[in-house]
Amino acid sequence: MMLRSFSIREELLNNFRAAYARMWVRLRGANRDPISLVAEIGLPILTIGAYVILYKAIGFPSTAGAAVIIGGAMVAFWTNVLWNMSSQWFWEREQGNLEMYLVAPVSRMSILLGMALGGGLNTAIRALGIVLLGIFVFQVPFQLRDPLLVGVVFVLTLLALYALGMLFASLFMLYGREVWNTANLLQEPVYFLSGAYFPGFYGPIVPGAIQVVGSLIPMTIGLDAIRRLAIGGGDIASVWLHIIALIACTLILFPIARRALNYMESLGKKEGRLTLRWQ
Amino acid sequence: MVALDQVDLEVYDDEIFGLLGPNGAGKTTLIKILCTLLSPTEGLALIKGLDVVKRASQIRRIINLVSGGETPGYGILSVKENLWFFSQLYGLPRDFAKDRISKLVDQLELQDYLNTRMSKLSTGYKQRLNLARGFVNDPAVLFLDEPTLGLDVLSARHLRTLVKDWIRTGGKTVLLTTHYMAEADQMCDRVGIINRGKILALDTPQRLKTKVAGGATWKIEITPNLSQPESVKSVPGVVGLSQTDNIESGVTTLKLVLEDESVMSDILSKIRENGCRVLNMGKSEPTLEDVYISLVGTGFE
Numbered sequence: 001m002m003l004r005s006f007s008i009r010e011e012l013l014n015n016f017r018a019a020y021a022r023m024w025v026r027l028r029g030a031n032r033d034p035i036s037l038v039a040e041i042g043l044p045i046l047t048i049g050a051y052v053i054l055y056k057a058i059g060f061p062s063t064a065g066a067a068v069i070i071g072g073a074m075v076a077f078w079t080n081v082l083w084n085m086s087s088q089w090f091w092e093r094e095q096g097n098l099e100m101y102l103v104a105p106v107s108r109m110s111i112l113l114g115m116a117l118g119g120g121l122n123t124a125i126r127a128l129g130i131v132l133l134g135i136f137v138f139q140v141p142f143q144l145r146d147p148l149l150v151g152v153v154f155v156l157t158l159l160a161l162y163a164l165g166m167l168f169a170s171l172f173m174l175y176g177r178e179v180w181n182t183a184n185l186l187q188e189p190v191y192f193l194s195g196a197y198f199p200g201f202y203g204p205i206v207p208g209a210i211q212v213v214g215s216l217i218p219m220t221i222g223l224d225a226i227r228r229l230a231i232g233g234g235d236i237a238s239v240w241l242h243i244i245a246l247i248a249c250t251l252i253l254f255p256i257a258r259r260a261l262n263y264m265e266s267l268g269k270k271e272g273r274l275t276l277r278w279q
Numbered sequence: 280m281v282a283l284d285q286v287d288l289e290v291y292d293d294e295i296f297g298l299l300g301p302n303g304a305g306k307t308t309l310i311k312i313l314c315t316l317l318s319p320t321e322g323l324a325l326i327k328g329l330d331v332v333k334r335a336s337q338i339r340r341i342i343n344l345v346s347g348g349e350t351p352g353y354g355i356l357s358v359k360e361n362l363w364f365f366s367q368l369y370g371l372p373r374d375f376a377k378d379r380i381s382k383l384v385d386q387l388e389l390q391d392y393l394n395t396r397m398s399k400l401s402t403g404y405k406q407r408l409n410l411a412r413g414f415v416n417d418p419a420v421l422f423l424d425e426p427t428l429g430l431d432v433l434s435a436r437h438l439r440t441l442v443k444d445w446i447r448t449g450g451k452t453v454l455l456t457t458h459y460m461a462e463a464d465q466m467c468d469r470v471g472i473i474n475r476g477k478i479l480a481l482d483t484p485q486r487l488k489t490k491v492a493g494g495a496t497w498k499i500e501i502t503p504n505l506s507q508p509e510s511v512k513s514v515p516g517v518v519g520l521s522q523t524d525n526i527e528s529g530v531t532t533l534k535l536v537l538e539d540e541s542v543m544s545d546i547l548s549k550i551r552e553n554g555c556r557v558l559n560m561g562k563s564e565p566t567l568e569d570v571y572i573s574l575v576g577t578g579f580e
Contacts, residue, residue, distance in 0.1 A: 006340075014370030021367030029355045096349040100412070103314050104368035105339035269318040275311065 015110035022114025023121070026084075030122045040076065041129035045137065048072035048130070051197050052138045062140055064199045066231045069134035071196035073127035074223050077161055078190055080123040085165030086172055086186075087179040088115055099275050108261055112169055116162035124158075143233035150229045153239060156246040157222025163253035164218055170261035174273045194220040199227070218249045282308040283319075284476040290469075295446055295453040297467030299460065299567060301579040305476040306456035310422050313454065314344045326420055340369070342420045345413035347428030350405045354398030358389055358408055361397055362415060369416035376415075383411040386441060403434035410438060414445065421445075423455045427462060439466055458579055460567040472571055479574045484567055491565040491573050494518060497535045497543070500559040501550060504531035511535075511549045512576065516542035521568065521578025530558060536565075536573040 006014070030036060051072075052065040092098040101111050134140065144150060168186075172179045193214040195201025202211055202224060214220040225242035228234040236243075268274035283305045290296040298306045311317040312324050315335040324331045326338045352361040359380065366376035384390055387407040392400060397408060406426070413421055423442065427435035443466060446453055457463050463470050464484045471481040480487055504524050505511060511533075512520045518536040525531070535546065550557060563569075572578055 010370075017367045017370050021364050025353055025356065025360075025364055028360065029353055032355050095353075096346070096351040097353075099314075099316060099344065099346070099349075100351045100365065101368070102316055103339055103342065103344050104365075105336060106368055106370070266318075269316065270320075272308075272311075272317055275316055 015106050018106040019110040019114040022111050023118035026118025040126045044072050044130050045133050048134055063231045065138050065140040066142055067199035067227050068197055069131055070227055073130045074219055075196045076127045077123050078219055080119045081161055081165035082183040082187055084119045086168035087183050088169055089173045090179045109258055112166045120158050120162055142230050144230055145233050153225045160218030160246045160249035163250045166257035167253050170257050170264055173264040174268050190217055194223055221245045282476050286478050288471055290452055290454055292452055294468045295466050297463040297470040298456040298473055299463045299470050300473035301458055304473045307424055310424050314422055341418055343413045343416055343418040344422045345410055345426050347425035352397050357394045357396055359393045362411055365412045366415045383414055387411050403430055406430055420452045425457055464567050474575050487570045488565040491569050495537045495540045496563050496565045496569045498563045499533040501531050501555040501557055502529050505553045507553055514542055514545045519572035519576045521572050536569050
């Protein structure tokens with residue numbers, strides 16, 4: 001039997017279909033259960049609220065509250081990246097889906113891309129809910145001079161963040177339950193290192209070393225840029241370096257994620273660990 | 280640990296080939312290698328002439344895998360949604376996928392559950408959905424890894440019929456692993472008996488049984504079970520023995536494959552020495568189980 005070669009267009013189309021389908025599953029799955037929507041918007045507000053009230057109590061300007069609301073919304077993306085991207089292959093393996101993905105004639109990157117798009121869109125709905133609810137409840141001021149630029153920076157942040165998620169997903173492909181601990185280990189420190197819950201991460205209070213380490217996380221860069229644009233009334237001049245850094249992150253992380261995924265898949269095939277469950 | 284050792288076999292078009300062996304024999308390992316999920320440490324495995332290691336992406340277009348006891352898919356999605364999703368992993372255009380899903384749903388009698396969430400399906404219907412997923416890309420080679428595991432008799436029969444009908448459409452190959460002897464006997468054109476990673480015998484079920492028929496196969500019901508089965512096995516002329524206990528009735532069925540029947544009196548003496556009472560005994564037509572017993576010396580127990 002001679003197998004027909006697929007053209008690049010056909011390959012791309014097939015992978016696009018797979019990515020779209022995986023995105024659709026994530027969107028459909030996450031929104032079919034309305035309780036999760038309520039929980040994922042409502043619960044973060046409690047944490048955000050605590051910080052907003054604290055900053056008001058100690059006499060910080062009201063922009064600190066706005067910074068925390070944006071930070072809280074971005075935290076939703078980080079949580080999504082950790083629990084629904086980085087550890088996703090683990091869940092897929094436990095459900096018996098990983099085998100199906102690996103037997104299917106599509107790039108695993110298209111599956112990860114679908115997960116990322118679905119996760120990003122889902123979380124964007126939740127993040128928007130958090131911001132709107134936060135503004136409504138806490139009456140914090142925003143100064144949006146250039147909403148389009150905010151949108152661009154936001155999208156670039158998500159691209160860099162989910163590229164990091166794809167890298168983690170690839171690296172943790174063979175992980176068993178330790179993926180939970182790893183996700184936990186990465187969760188809280190990033191809340192701190194990104195300055196999600198306090199204003200002025202790049203100000204004089206935060207030690208330089210922490211600023212440097214935090215700058216390795218795309219969320220820190222994106223969050224700072226969004227805050228400058230949405231609260232400080234900044235323009236392109238105040239965030240151009242952020243934009244370059246975010247683009248660079250994406251361009252670096254995406255191919256590394258691809259290589260890592262190929263390597264881990266190959267290693268898993270050799271060691272027989274790709275479909276090994278209950279680890 | 281060696282999972283597969285010097286396995287050398289060829290499976291043809293339009294054939295249902297069965298790999299029969301106990302748990303840990305190497306059946307699933309072989310299937311995983313052929314499905315591109317595992318890399319062999321050495322040797323060569325080809326699907327339609329393509330190397331499973333070097334040409335994996337091409338091979339994946341023409342294969343699919345259905346594992347028994349597995350329920351791939353997403354519980355929160357319906358049957359229809361799950362099938363659509365899997366069809367997209369094979370790049371099926373929308374209308375084409377819709378037609379294919381519609382046909383599969385009819386064939387597998389899933390119509391009443393089309394909009395039911397997968398999490399709400401019974402085990403049998405989940406396995407039907409799993410099988411529908413396996414057919415969704417109309418593969419040239421379908422791997423069925425213990426597909427009837429955990430299914431009731433009717434569902435298992437339905438699934439077997441479906442696979443046999445499908446292979447008749449032409450140009451298809453099925454590689455089936457099972458440890459149900461009757462299933463292999465009923466479904467497979469040829470069977471390979473595998474144990475501890477080695478293929479012990481490979482032929483049509485009929486020919487394999489004929490090879491055993493040269494000797495004699497006996498079925499003896501006793502109670503209680505043999506405390507020292509080795510004492511019976513060691514009787515000269517005994518090729519193999521399997522012992523199956525029925526916990527409910529307390530009756531144990533011995534299946535014996537003998538070189539000839541002259542050793543029966545010695546066997547009965549040994550059974551009595553084990554403190555067992557013979558309830559029933561008789562010659563039986565050789566089955567694939569007898570073939571296995573004659574090759575390995577024991578049953579799957």
